[in-house]
Amino acid sequence: MSRTVAIAHYPEGAGHATRMLAVAQALEGPETDIVLAGGGPGSQFIEHNGYEVYRPATVDYIGDYQGGSLFDVLTRSVPNSARRVFDFARWLRREDPDALVTDDMFAAMAAQCTDTPLYVLTHNAASYYDAAVEQGFTWLLNRYQLSVARAFLFPAVWPPDRGDPPGVVHIPPIALEPNGETAPDDVGVLVVPSTYSTNFIELARALRNEGHTVTLVGDDDWKCASSLLPWIRAADAVVCSGYSTVMEAAVAGTPCIIYPFTDEQHGVSRVIERRGLRGFQVEHSIPHVARAVRHPPAPPSYENGVERAAEVVMDSLEG
Known part of the structure; x- marks a missing residue:
């Protein structure tokens, strides 16, 4: 039918x-x-x-x-x-x-x-x-x-x-599974701003100044991908604000540093912190995010x- x-x-x-x-x-x-x-x-x-x-x-x-x-x-x-x-x-x-x-x-x-x-x-x-x-x-x-x-x-x-x-x-x-799409080997730290994020260009610059390879989604050299999941899987860690990327990092098994901005993002972050979930760390400033990238959480594991x-x-x- x-x-x-x-x-x-x-x-x-x-x-x-x-x-x-x-x-x-x-x-x-x-x-x-x-x-x-x-x-x-x-x-x-x-x-x-x-x-x-x-x-x-x-x-x-x-x-x-x-x-x-x-x-x-x-x-x-x-x-x-x-x-x-x-x-x-x-x-x-x-x-x-x-x-x-x-x-x-x-x-x-x-x-x-x-x-x-x-x-x-x-x-x-x-x-x-x-x-x-x-x-x-x-x-x-x-x-x-x-x-x-x-x-x-x-x-x-x-x-x-x-x-x-x-x-x-x-x-x-x-998470949206890729349709045969792959990511390069040198993703490094994947930085994923949300619609309402700020300071992510400064964040990417700070991480690069510390010697990290950084891929900033939405940067001038970023090409739209049909799925972000291959990039997250290839990354050493992901820094994001939005919950959709948090879910994708969970499925990808990639350590995730959450840098929230909106009220909803802060609320989700509080639940994650309160439950002590493996694979995630919440930070609220560029120096603290940079420190978390230097010492990322253990990888998460979700279906x-x-x-x-x-x-x-x-x-x-x-x-």
């Missing part, structure tokens, strides 16, 4: 697109077609991998709130959110998929509007945030997602934790949770 599964990613950065594309490729097969949507910088990455992607209206709550003000949220993010739900609903009606898998709250709302079976895949939790407005909003969002989704898949490098939303399906971290995610979705659709 042929079926179509829709995959939608949140538009803030390439990491959201990376993990959702990994799920899409795990689901894609002779009897399963996929259609993709998202917008923002992540959609360029999906197109680089040879897929068409629908681009609804985009939002940037982190940029508008943490880099702006509540006024920016109310005048930009909120109206764009309504447009994004409308665009997603129109896309779902046109594609008429058998299910939607997403890490995007607005796609989830559109799925409810169109009676599309929904599977949420995200690690976001209210416990990561200190600000009351972020904590309260995320708490409500988690409850909403749990109430409307057939399954809430929660990819984590930590075992079930008291800060996880109750009722989620815990799965191993997700890739992408097949588990696909299995949950397919078993539910066939049940």
